[in-house]
Amino acid sequence: MQKILEMRHITKTFPGVKALDDVSLQVAAGEIHALVGENGAGKSTLMKVLSGVHADGSFEGEIHFDGHRTAFSGIGDSESLGIIIIHQELALVPLLSIAENLFLGNERARHGIVDWPETFRQTEALLAKVGLREPPATLVESLGVGKQQLVEIAKALSKDVRLLILDEPTAALSESDSQVLLDLLLELKGQGVTSIIISHKLNEVRRVADTITIIRDGATVSTLDTHRQPVSEELIVRDMVGRDLSQRYPERQRMAGDMLLEVSHWNVWHPEHKTRQIIRDISFHVRAGEVVGIAGLMGAGRTELAMSLFGHSYGQNISGSVSLRGELLDTSTVSAAIGGGLAYVTEDRKELGLILDESIHRNITLANLQGVSSSGVINQAEEARVAESYRKAMNIRTPSVAQRVVNLSGGNQQKVVLSKWLFTTPEVLILDEPTRGIDVGAKFEIYSIINELSAQGKGVIMISSEMPELLGMSDRIYVMNEGGFVGELSASEASQERIMSLIVNDRENG
């Protein structure tokens, strides 16, 4: 088949890190090409090289697109050839409408005056193409992440896309939203659009990809043609991590000890709309050594529950009580909650979890500065030692703990957030989507850490949209819908179907 893209011998070095080491990639015209690999393997970097984010001259090697050698000095150059990249972080303007976002910088205008009727007409056509039924004047802010992804793709289509690059498009999407997006990709393929997709969700990769390229430690390991040979997830994983990973979830002694955390009659109202109740009379408990899952669809209120418990960080008019080992716990401020033994690993690590411009060690100690200081003076040697020990224990891949967090890959950033909260030595750890955007190997490591915590008698509350993960890890699962708990299942009785039916029942009756 004809090659649309060839990247030859690409090497890209950052200070102290060789992110890409002689990588070659070939993409055939009209195919869906998946790029997989562990966190920090260099996938995003390779795509940034391709799209001109890292300008020509800042790396070694050649790129041929459509048979011509390219030399992009910026993203504008690659876009003019029809190479469109949708980054790991979405780049829409929240307070503009869908139509305005679609044609941002590319406005339908005559003599500098925007032609609104034309803009709206074209927007409608594009939205129809991606299967999004929303009026073009809708503010992007009011759309969910899944729909925002579709808007991004519509935007790419408005630019006569020839090669569409999606960096972890489904990481933040629910299962059904992911389906919609993948179907769309297949449809676009039918229309002749070539795409490259980066993903850690291997089942999705297997479903849509024609070719899979696996990258490890900045080098290409293998390229698999899914039409020539059956490709199992095990095979991909083996090439990704360099060894067999026989199980996805580490073994664990399940043991539920004494009562640890008890939450009763928890009620929370929306921070702006006084009359909207977000959390409805929730009561639950966690025993020592227990991993408790909270299942639910997007918008069920799981994050809001966690944030309101953690120092009243969400909502107003909060009522109810929290007690730890039978004693009432003050959770009215974050520092009180931390002091009382709670820790909350946020869902959105960049916005809420990390200070991106600061170093790894400064991030790790932030929530427990007392732990490395005496009478307000920080012992920087101790701080470096602590950070170093977490780097080893959590296997954070970086040349030094003085590295700024913004330069780490997504999975390694997540490990920094986890380290930060482990350093507060919590009794109960609340994990909100702890493995979002994380590779299988690192997931296994994070699961092992969770198991270790529970073996130490700590309680873990895990919120996750990935059902298999919840089922694989939890001792007990609470099912949440529209702000309330609608059921509780033990590990043995829980299944994807039971959880879904509890939710659906509640929707029908409520």
Place this chain on the structure above:
Amino acid sequence: MSEIPTSSAGSAAGGMSQYLRNHMRDYGLLFALIAIMFFFQVVTDGTLLKPVNITNLFLQNSYIIIMALGMLIVIVGGNIDLSVGSVMGFIGALSAVMIVNLDVPVAATIPICLLAGGLIGAAQGYWIAYWKIPSFIVTLAGMLVFRGLSLWLLEGQSVGPFPKSFQLLSTGFVPDVFGVGRPNVTALAVGALAALAIVYMGLRKRQRNSAYGIVDEPLLVFIARNAVISGALVFVAYKLSTFRGLPNVLVTMGVLTVIYAFVTEHTTVGRRIYALGGNEKAAKLSGIRTERLTFLTFVNMGVLAALAGLIFAARLNTATPKAGFAVELDVIAAVFIGGASMSGGVGMIVGAVVGAFIMGVMNNGMSIMGIGIDYQQVIKGLVLLAAVIFDVYNKQKQR
């Protein structure tokens, strides 16, 4: 990904240029100060570094530097304070009215004025921290209010002169404890001790960092940097010793600079301020009381602005309604020249002080050369722009 050893002896040359490139901003600032001083030293036929003029440089710029310390903290915390010039003028006026018109003793006036500064900072910080009103707007209002209040307090007149004891705040000198007088041995000793302390602490930090594998500056750069800094300190001390010795304000300024550098770099409070400016939401979810911290940065700024106001009034020996006019711009410029970031979370005390000196030396040098105030403004503006462009350029190149 593979790790490249960063501090092996074999790649020392490559490592050094790499290191300098990554830290261009820090060293560039020091170089810029040296280059500017060298330039004016030549074009003013050696007047710039005459003992009298060095003494003057400190007297003239002390209040800017003192306010730059507070401004750096406010800016690192993600805010800005436009009112400091007016507050400084207002406190100067308050002190004059109290001492000259109302005969309040100097020893009582000074603490009352500092307290007043703190209250002014608190009043502004309250709206900024707890009501989330943008600091730009609150302090813009403060700037107008306190400019007006100074006029009202002084009834549009200059009030002075001050008694001798008050003037000592600014124009006094530390007497030579060794009794020699000229050269002033105290000044020499303080200069030498400060240089030694800097080298000693630098060495300790270096040892510690290498023990924990935090990539550190190459040995040669370390030696060169310390040689330049300690050399400059001893040189300045020597020059001062041949005139009247250590000015009191220099001591105040030096002590404050050391304290603030320590607080920002070594204490939990300092660390929290950087976190607050770097990502307020994340800081809050890490248990930092962000509102209170923001509030305190403004209280601190108010106290320092008050101190600057007292020093300024003492130097002029009179309080005028125009005192402190547009000074906030010099202070803010110094902080940005010193490498702080508009978006918060980035910046260092030492940078702000060096930035203030760069502005000070330019002001002083251009005045000696007889360049008109019109050109002076243009040149200062361009230097500020150049410094910030250099910053942005550097950041982009590192990507």
